[in-house]
Amino acid sequence: MNDRIHNFSAGPSALPTAVMQEMQEGLLSYRGSGMSVMEMSHRGDLFMGIIEEARTRIKRLYGLSDDYEVLFVHGGASLQFAMIPMNFIGEGQIAEYIETGTWSTKAIAEARIQNKGVRVAASSGDREFCYIPKVSDISADAPFVHMTTNNTVRGTQWHDLPDTGGVPLIADMSSDILSRPLDVSPFGMIYGGAQKNMGPSGTAVVILRRDMVEKIPQTLPTMLSYRTYVDKESMFNTPATFPIYAISLVTKWLEETMGGLAAVEAVNKRKAGALYTLIDEDDFYCGTADKASRSLMNVTFRLKDRELEPLFVEQSLASGLAGLKGHKSVGGIRASIYNAVSEASVAALCEFMNDFRRKHR
Ligand code: PMP
Secondary structure, X not given: OOOOOEEOOOOOOOOOHHHHHHHHHOOOOHHHOOOOHHHOOOOOHHHHHHHHHHHHHHHHHHOOOOOEEEEEEXXXXXXXXXXXXXXXXXXXXXXXXXXXXXXXXXXXXXXHHOOOEEEEEEEOHHHOOOOOOOOOOOOOOOOXXXXXXXXXXXXXXXXXXXXXXXXXXXXXXXXXXXXXXXXXXXXXXXXXXXXXXXXXXXXXXXXXXXXXXXOOOOOOOHHHOHHHXXXXXXXXXXXXXXXXXXXXXXXXXXXXXXXOHHHHHHHHHHHHHHHHHHXXXXXXEEEOOOHHHEOOOEEEEEEOOHHHHHHHHHHHHHOXXXXXXXXXXXXXXXXXXXXXXXXXXXXXXXXXXXXXXXXXX
């Protein structure tokens, strides 16, 4: 497919070409049904098979036991920011939140809007969120500790989980879900919008430990209670059928083509390593995150001469490299190199960066 661009968009972002082709082949007639997945009943056998496959593959990739439910919830990751405090911060309880930039800050704000008990247990706001903070003294009474495993805007990522003394972790993994193997045991809940590592936008994937369900109050509106999604297997109303179909194909690709999460992580490390090595060669490019906190998913950097950044973005696009402009709140350059961004795309970016440096040094 020669007209596919090298896509470094932060989200929605690149999907595996093979997955797009498989969707294309079945677009008008899925498995000989004469209908598109978009056109069929969510309660029919064909779609029930699709959602079950998506669930099963996610469970297998993470090695989840039956203690965990895999749910598909509308409203993206941002709705989870609001649902988490409703579902899990009880009367008089104070939840611990770790603040590492834009998305964690929004999660905290959603709990505060509801007048819920919130404590910021650690923050890297003192240095513009360029590092992962140390976490200590988590209250044993806290219902959960909320963290964002990968900070899409700032380009930082947790490489070791914080010690919460047994308090369940709730993690926003929107931008690094399914990018590496995970010991799920400390997590009460994991969630992420689909549109970076899993499929198109339109649903969030929520992985919920069963003991968390018991804590959910009975008084919540039906669609805002995780219990509904557990009891009705994400089918209380019409789920986002096509995104879930895409997730079933992306997770199949992760298992069957990529060879599982350990293999995916090795590729992701090579991709990020190539870019960080180039950035560190001299001071023409400057990484924005502390080295120990650098993300394998979003590589953020500036040019020493910031006035050259618009030219960098313009010329990269002209060279077939899209989506490199940094988030509007921070500027600079960001290369999002999620699972579906190939090593060949990263090599093309490295070549462009070397070339640009040579010409503008
Ligand atoms: N959390 C993180 C880490 C994100 O990167 C994003 C989107 N960029 C969100 C949450 C918000 O996701 P959504 O648009 O699905 O609400």
